[in-house]
Amino acid sequence: MSSVSKGDKKIDSAPSSKRKALRVNLNDNIYGTFAEIGAGQETVRNFFRAGGASGTIAKAMSAYDKDFSDAIYGIEDDQRYVTESRLKRMLTHEIHLMEDRLSRKKYQNTLFFSYANTVATIDFAKKFKGHGWVGVKFQLDPLEDYNEIILHIRFKENDAKLQQETLGTLGVNLVYGGFYLHDTPKDLLKSLYDNLDKDQIEIDMINFSGPRFAYVDNRLMSLQLVKNGMTNAVMFGPDGNNLLPAQQLYKKNILTLRGSFRPVTKVNMDIFERATELFYAEKSVDEKNTKIIFEITLSNLSAEGEINERDFLDRAELLCSLGQYVMISDFSEYYKLVEYFSEFTKKRMGLAMGVYNLVQIFDEKYYRNLSGGILEAFGKLFFKDLKIYLYPLKDAETGDTITSETLKVHPRMKELYKFFKYNGKVVDIDNYDPEILDIFSRKVFEMIKNGVEGWEKMLPEGISEIIKDERLFGYSKRKFLTKK
Incomplete structure (x- = not known):
């Protein structure tokens, strides 16, 4: 006692x-x-x-x-x-x-x-x-x-x-x-x-x-702040210590990559590296005054029902090991995230994302709670100093590579999409690695969980060793031995 x-x-x-x-x-x-x-x-x-x-x-x-x-x-x-x-x-x-x-x-x-x-x-x-x-x-x-x-x-x-x-x-x-x-x-x-x-x-x-x-684990305490509705977003650094978002984002250029990172894959890091190159090439971006954030939404963490804290810490462990700053937010819609960033900075912001995420942004069903609908959301999103850096998607059926030029949005959204696309708000990531387009976090996760070999080559260098050493994402050496 x-x-x-x-x-x-x-x-x-x-x-x-x-x-x-x-x-x-x-x-x-x-x-x-x-x-x-x-x-x-x-x-x-x-x-x-x-x-x-x-x-x-x-x-x-x-x-x-x-x-x-x-x-x-x-x-x-x-x-x-x-x-x-x-x-x-x-x-x-x-x-x-x-x-x-x-x-x-x-x-x-x-x-x-x-x-x-x-x-x-x-x-x-x-x-x-x-x-x-x-x-x-x-x-x-x-x-x-x-x-x-x-x-x-x-x-x-x-x-x-x-x-x-x-x-x-x-x-x-x-x-x-x-x-x-x-x-x-x-x-x-x-x-x-x-x-x-x-x-x-x-x-x-x-x-x-x-x-x-x-x-x-203070990262877990950060998660509790968002989960309990005490705040909308929290941040922690590569060392795992919690950081004050306002302090980290104040008057900064901000580039954000949203994902599940379950686990972080070669595709995630390719998006990060290529988008960073494009972002730094912008005249209005100061590399020394830039904060790059890997963001996970609360809805992503609770996609399977209740939030699995061990699963969250597994993701955080890998991102921290790669030297990244991580944000947990309850902003399901991108415009809310950009609005939040705008509280702290008026400088250029960037969102790095895949084709699927961009198509979702142009889906009206996500904005039914707004009196101005999708136009109100886009006013909050695109009329900030913002650019989207778009990573291509490989069509699973045809094998074609989908970019901003070939993606399809709802017919009612075509003209709206063209307006933002041809006003330079959407920029294609061209220098991507075509050999890794079929890598998805959910596929890697299932391979690890079910003891299927070959997942190591889909991850950045050193990540598979951490997963094995710390038995992250349900990894068990016994499963792979049993498969053999």
Whole structure:
């Protein structure tokens, strides 16, 4: 049993913020500091009001003045204040003060913690709704190292006072979750919205670290954010750590390749390489200021019913091994994805896709929920600075290669298609490898799963070894031996 339970005085469990704060306050072993910048001291206020706060709060502070803040926490390289690095400095600085100023002889059974947030609430013009970083660094045993939960939020409310109250509720949920729900990170994640609604606040990034979270895969936590409707899209990098989409995409040229990547094949990488060459050749594209993303939709992950988390991690493992940035989104339609990117950049964007995907874009059934139908969707899609880089399809029956010149859309869509095609919005990928056009991820997946030989040659170099070594996608050496 965790030492958190020692000295925890029993009270009726209830989800309210007051009850959560009171339970923490009545635990004699929990003691820490609150440092809040940008939206008042809304989190610590809940603990003060709950009663018994003297047993929990060692210090509460708000260094609003920039010079004071810099004097306490140091100056950031980018001289910004609402950043992840600033939050981490705050958490670490406050923990060091606790350790330096409080004797372990007196507090030998005490679990130290520091809670911090650095946020910007809505501006007076109400054009920028605000965002911020929130985190907690805490012990679950006095002899253990610290655990840490860091998240990024985007405010949705149009009133600064409401945003402050929302932040205070979220902070209570985070501190409470760290101490009482750490054994079930998925439940902890969901609990962050206790007494809150998703139209009040968005959580678009979260990272768990420390000894008690050593088993937590942060990519899986990213998936949970989208699955639970806490955000529309998440990103993680080649190292598997979660990234903030807004930070990664801000004022960037963006090239996106959507697919199942189950597993990633030679065709996927050929599309990626050829589309990248065409994208970089554009005059308006700065190679040094470009972000290339492999995107998987939530609907693709749940195509067979419930989301298979192991299957998701298998795909992520391979893409990360290839050094790629991965995005998980709930944007089934491409126009929604482009709209999302447009929140962060006005620079040239590119979508790399196959013929089948382009034909689907011109299918009216996907836009029946829009009052303006397909024309409204295309206004959002093509009137941005966007180009589609089209990879050909080999017709399974005739063997012909289908390109933008020969693909067939619905008769009603012909003229619309021609308009965008001949205005340079659709560009054919010509220098493709014709020898690999009949490779499909689903075919490779079935071969791996059923123990059929020959799938290795359909994958990029080194990928088959990873699948075998880590037994991804249900690979079993025994299946192939049995087939022989």
